[in-house]
Amino acid sequence: MAEMYIRVAEEENEEPMEIPSEDDGTVLLSTVAAQFPGACGLRYRSPVSQCMRGVRLVDGILHAPENGWGNLVYVVNYPKDNKRKMDEIDASSATKIKRGDQKTSDLIVLGLPWKTSEQDLKDYFSTFGEVIMVQVKRDVKTGNSKGFGFVRFTEWESQGKVMSQRHMIDGRWCDCKLPNSKQGPDEPMRSRKVFVGRCTEDMTTDELRQFFMQYGEVTDVFIPKPFRAFAFVTFADDQVAASLCGEDLIIKGISVHISNAEPKHNNTRQMMERAGRFGNGFGVGGFGERVNESC
DNA sequence: GTTGAGCGTT
Numbered sequence: 635m636a637e638m639y640i641r642v643a644e645e646e647n648e649e650p651m652e653i654p655s656e657d658d659g660t661v662l663l664s665t666v667a668a669q670f671p672g673a674c675g676l677r678y679r680s681p682v683s684q685c686m687r688g689v690r691l692v693d694g695i696l697h698a699p700e701n702g703w704g705n706l707v708y709v710v711n712y713p714k715d716n717k718r719k720m721d722e723i724d725a726s727s728a729t730k731i732k733r734g735d736q737k738t739s740d741l742i743v744l745g746l747p748w749k750t751s752e753q754d755l756k757d758y759f760s761t762f763g764e765v766i767m768v769q770v771k772r773d774v775k776t777g778n779s780k781g782f783g784f785v786r787f788t789e790w791e792s793q794g795k796v797m798s799q800r801h802m803i804d805g806r807w808c809d810c811k812l813p814n815s816k817q818g819p820d821e822p823m824r825s826r827k828v829f830v831g832r833c834t835e836d837m838t839t840d841e842l843r844q845f846f847m848q849y850g851e852v853t854d855v856f857i858p859k860p861f862r863a864f865a866f867v868t869f870a871d872d873q874v875a876a877s878l879c880g881e882d883l884i885i886k887g888i889s890v891h892i893s894n895a896e897p898k899h900n901n902t903r904q905m906m907e908r909a910g911r912f913g914n915g916f917g918v919g920g921f922g923e924r925v926n927e928s929c
Numbered sequence: 930g931t932t933g934a935g936c937g938t939t
Contacts, residue, residue, distance in 0.1 A: 863938045
């Protein structure tokens with residue numbers, strides 16, 4: 635069959651575009667979609683009934699009406715017959731991805747000279763962008779640097795640049811990477827409660843409540859006594875809790891890490907208890923029962 | 930008072 639084109643338009647009275655058919659007279663949906671992204675089919679106004687008719691579509695192949703394609707103008711069908719909606723879906727998923735990708739996180743700085751201070755770090759990294767947190771990890775007794783620290787930028791671009799190169803800091807080559815606590819997929823969860831790691835002793839329940847209120851209604855704040863450097867925050871909405879998991883948030887200048895409130899352990903007995911609800915669920919000791927309650 | 934791959938007082 636000679637090369638043939640059919641006339642296709644976005645709307646019935648718009649200027650049509652000619653779309654090539656295949657050798658057997660059919661038209662591939664993919665060919666239509668190449669010109670009209672998101673297209674899922676074709677329709678046309680029947681010269682006989684004056685009604686809109688759908689074009690037969692089988693396995694991505696559009697089949698001509700009984701009397702051939704003719705000179706009719708075919709109109710593109712979009713999912714739910716609404717192109718604007720498609721655009722909105724695309725836009726929202728795009729921004730969703732964008733948001734997810736552009737969240738900054740703490741970077742671990744490995745290989746620091748013993749003498750490097752937090753001020754040194756801040757001075758150095760500020761050349762890459764606005765720095766909102768630096769830490770040098772030290773021995774609690776001696777105060778000596780452990781030779782590594784953390785840095786957090788405001789801008790995702792700064793973080794990317796810093797991660798992509800080595801750094802000469804006070805005479806040593808240092809590396810900046812995503813810390814282990816951030817690697818790997820964050821496991822999904824349905825809990826309304828989150829674990830807040832790396833709390834400092836001066837953080838009060840009221841302060842934590844005030845801070846986390848910005849994300850949603852807080853129904854409970856629990857800080858273990860004596861001090862254990864972590865806390866639990868429960869939200870009214872599990873989606874709020876889920877959205878915070880994996881994030882590093884800065885409270886009073888301290889970077890805290892939010893994660894699933896389910897304890898991470900590989901204790902067989904506790905795993906059996908959780909999985910099968912063996913025993914009475916109590917007597918795990920410590921705060922275990924608090925972790926599981928209301929989850 | 931030392932050191933030089935790692936991972937932040939769960």
